[in-house]
Amino acid sequence: METNKIQWYVLFIVILAYVFLLVIYPEKGNESLKNSIELLERILPYLLLVLALMIIFNYLFPVKVIVDYMGRNSGIRGWIIAIIAGLISVGPAYLWYRLLRRLMEEGTSPGPVAAFLYARAIKIQFIPLMVVYFGLEYVGILTGVMIVASVVIGILMELIMGLFYPMYRQ
Incomplete structure (x- = not known):
């Protein structure tokens, strides 16, 4: 199986896990979703910086x-x-x-x-x-x-x- 398909399957499984958690344990699901969003907010600037650096890096090298x-x-x-x-x-x-x-x-x-x-x-x-x-x-x-x-x-x-x-x- 190619890596791209695996990545989509993993994303789908994570989304299903969140939906399951939100339905079965709404309080824990909301807390987990909140933590994930906070993590994304913390790493997003780094991801954007790395993306910009990779674009520049790929252009130069x-x-x-x-x-x-x-x-x-x-x-x-x-x-x-x-x-x-x-x-x-x-x-x-x-x-x-x-x-x-x-x-x-x-x-x-x-x-x-x-x-x-x-x-x-x-x-x-x-x-x-x-x-x-x-x-x-x-x-x-x-x-x-x-x-x-x-x-x-x-x-x-x-x-x-x-x-x-x-x-x-x-």
Whole structure:
């Protein structure tokens, strides 16, 4: 089943669940619906920002260019780009999933994608605050270990994906 159909089925099931909840437990259903609307209101600005950034990003850097830089034959350059992009990326991780999936469909290796996602745990904007609480040495070592760990995670993903999915074998 193609992904598009699955997304519509999931949406339909969620709508049915809300209708069921509203009919059977109106108070809980209203509370759940209210919470969902509040969540949507909170993340909508981020979704719009990511949409705008993706439009600009797609215009400036077509998928083919990114795949060339992060593809299966990109070598260390692809890893460095993925890690730096992970370090400077902002917003919730799930907003990046669709773009990352598309990049993988176009030929980007699973390793740099995993490294990107792991490197997102390092928040550049919080490093000064972390230094205040933990000290420069600790933060420097932690950041270095996390960058190395992002590469290790990426390499493990390459190996595991290569075992189970022939298209990822190198």
